[in-house]
Amino acid sequence: MIRTRFAPSPTGYLHLGGLRTALYTYLFAKKNNGKFILRIEDTDQEREVEGAVELIYKSLRQAGLQYDEGPDVGGDFGPYIQTQRKDSYLPYAMQLVESGAAYPCFCTKEELSARREKAEAEAPGQWKYDKHCLNLPKEEALRRMESGESFVIRQNIPTSGTASFEDALYGHVEAPCDTLDDNVLIKADGLPTYNFANVIDDHLMGITHEMRGTEYLSSTPTTNLLYEAFGWETPVYIHLSPVMKDASRKLSKRYGDPSFEDLLAQGYVRDAIINFIALLGWSPGDEREFFTLPELVEAFDLKGLSKAPAIFNTEKLVWFNHEYISRMPIEEYIAMATPWFDKALEGKHMDYAFLATLMHTRTEVFDRVPDMVRFLGELPEYEIDIYSHKKMKTDPEISLKALKLARPALEALTDFSEDAVKECLMALAAENEMKNGQIMWPVRIAISGLASTPGGATEIAYLLGQDECLKRIDIGIGKLENLS
């Protein structure tokens, strides 16, 4: 039975790189009929952010990545929050101390930094812990530990040879032991470090495949030594390349890059985000590009994972979002768009269902909707030069003529439906031997005040209603008459 885990630290919101790691971890488990587990790694109490754990639950749920075991859903291998497993780590560390794979260290931070400073002066960048406490007599060490003296437990890395592991993606990775440091396993506060907690918990929770970011690639030979020291079977390692903002920066909150929640709030739809994220660093191997979550489960394969970092390209996300929005049923669109319509048209009566038909295929991201429809609520200021359009063969003079023709014709209409307006305006063009565009363009400009709009003159006229249309046409006529 395959078991994978997503193990975030509660240090803030779920960023997109984290979301992608969670996604792949979920997909791999589900593809293989395995279990997907959530574990909270909160051993760094200082960095913990209030409410971050709940945010992780919420984001994962919103993303549709339901975990089979986790803090808020239970499971047979709990607790799933590391601080709640606090007491289970030290005995394992002591087991290592017993076998010589680890040792207690009483060096204070002050002593350490003094020695480090001195060493740096002689050989810059060469400092490693000097194994100062390694040779303390065992009895003395135990006595000092029991006396309540502050201590940490360090991993005893061999001074020669190499440490290595096999990665499903990167293959054989090895590092010379003499470049590795005697890492702290148990901190002075009694809590384990990431590297140690991870080994213990993954083993205890029966994790078979360890998927995580490449930032752990170079520390894995070291931690793999721990598995060997315990005599435990190692999981399959699968390191995932990072999601970048540009060629040299990772996506990060510090530079204002959006989180999953931010994207949702901006009006990106969940499935579009997931679809896009899935394809950032993974390829199905064929030319499909639209996937629902179940389809991703079906298609997912480790072989499609990319080793190189992928740059988060917002334009493509926007494209995906547009596609997903265009494909959603109109009812769903209306429901999603209404709050955004309200934002720009508050208080105005308007046929939202009709407006939705215009906006449906024109919506890329919902937060762009208000600016697109605002002109319906209030006629924007505009320059008369937008009445001129070469291809439509219009200029201010023709426009004035068109508006003067359209004004009474529209006023005479008793049915102001879109079809009726269209019929009326088309007839007008024909009667006066004008091109359709020579009527339509000026009318649209007059009633919208914009060079480009969602929908044409007749659709906008219907939405605005007869009175508002005539008012706006009068304004247009006024502007054009003032010209001459």
Add this chain to the structure above:
RNA sequence: GGCUCCAUGGUCAAGCGGUUAAGACGUCGCCCUCUCAAGGCGAAAUCAGGGGUUCGAUUCCCCUUGGAGCUGCCA
């Protein structure tokens, strides 16, 4: 500095010794059209550089260059 990893168009990427080097986004052009979108058609654009190995390298090896990560009592 040391160690580890990575490298196909602007971006995501297919390719896994012989291809006209897919596809998508974006860009540009044309068509359609009452504007804008949408849609249709088309175009430009990639194997970082240098050595090998081989009959033949985008593909395998080495070096250089560039980038990333680690080098914390952070994860």
